[in-house]
Amino acid sequence: MSNFSKWLGAGIGFTFGGPIGAIMGFAAATVFDKFTKEGFVKEQREYQKNHQRQKAETLSGDFEISLLILASIVIKSDGRVDNRELNFVRNQFVGMYGKDRANKAFQLFKGVIKKEVSARQVCIQIRKHMPHSSRLQLLHFLFGIAKADEHVSEVEVNEIRKIAGYLYINQYDFESIKAMFYKTSDSAYKILEIKASATDSEIKKAYRKMVKKYHPDKLIGLGDEHLKGAKDKFQRIQEAYEIIKNERGMS
Numbered sequence: 001m002s003n004f005s006k007w008l009g010a011g012i013g014f015t016f017g018g019p020i021g022a023i024m025g026f027a028a029a030t031v032f033d034k035f036t037k038e039g040f041v042k043e044q045r046e047y048q049k050n051h052q053r054q055k056a057e058t059l060s061g062d063f064e065i066s067l068l069i070l071a072s073i074v075i076k077s078d079g080r081v082d083n084r085e086l087n088f089v090r091n092q093f094v095g096m097y098g099k100d101r102a103n104k105a106f107q108l109f110k111g112v113i114k115k116e117v118s119a120r121q122v123c124i125q126i127r128k129h130m131p132h133s134s135r136l137q138l139l140h141f142l143f144g145i146a147k148a149d150e151h152v153s154e155v156e157v158n159e160i161r162k163i164a165g166y167l168y169i170n171q172y173d174f175e176s177i178k179a180m181f182y183k184t185s186d187s188a189y190k191i192l193e194i195k196a197s198a199t200d201s202e203i204k205k206a207y208r209k210m211v212k213k214y215h216p217d218k219l220i221g222l223g224d225e226h227l228k229g230a231k232d233k234f235q236r237i238q239e240a241y242e243i244i245k246n247e248r249g250m251s
Contacts, residue, residue, distance in 0.1 A: 012061035014129040019121040023069055027111030063134060064097070064105060066126050067141055070163060072113040073122075074142050077159035081113065088148035092141065095228060119159070123166030133218035135167045136177065140233050143181045176210075180236045191240035200250050207241045 015021060075085045089109065093102035127135065142163065146156040157178070164174045172193045179190035189196045192206045214237055216230040244250070 012065060013059045014125065015062045015065040018125045019118065020065060020069060020125050023112060023115060023117060023122070024065060024108065026115050027108045030111035030114060031107045062130070063138075064093075065108075066122075066130070066138060067093075068105060068109050068112050069117060069122055070119075070138060070142055071145055072109065073117055073119050073163065074145050074156055074159055076113065078153045078155045082148075085145050085148045088145055092144070092229075119163055120166050123163055127167050131218075132169075133213075135169055136173060136214070137219060137229055137233070138167070139164055139169055139174070139177050140180070140229055143177055147181045177233070179240075180233065188240040188243040191236060192244070200248060203241075203244055203248075203250070207237070210237045 015024065071089050075081055075089075090102065090106050093105050096102075097105065126138075130138075139160065142160050146153065146160060160178075161174060175190050176193050179187040184190075186196050189198070192203065192210055194202060194206045198206065211234070214230070214233050216227050216234055219227060219230045
């Protein structure tokens, strides 16, 4: 499994096979010289032969590839590819992985975005192998893309909602992460997954629950490069709590 993972600069596990593996094989053959579909299939078979296990672990490269594919689905959902959204993806990858690895990943992304992708099939593969906390982080990234062109398209939001459903992310988590990007009068309450009518005691309880759910340590197994996004989510939870505390004069 040497060549493909070297291009990304990180190990890949479950995404080397299944529908995601097929998409990445197409993308790599499109953008890399001397790369063939047959060569990728050969590497897949070698990987599967050496890793006979029912549920492969999620590695840093798996999260990276999952981001690439889901990002392509959201960007294309409104029928156009906006350069601001592409730049958001590139900048996020540079921030997480460094310029060299990000450039390699973005090369693959240009191949992925040319292919029609089944969100359902991809998400089924992801949810079988990726823990819930990592799937929430994927959703956070996708909302960032939808917001990048400064135009909130209902088509994009509905596509992310559909992806969330396929990833088994419930409506409360979906609305919480959405509220981190789209401000309304009750955004702080939505982020904490409570109603504005909640008591002070219920608010404190909800805050403790959300801190536990979104603590950056939940993603520590994916490597330091993914902790920045986790910390951003965690900070928005804290900011929402402070807003509610100030509004109510809570101690």
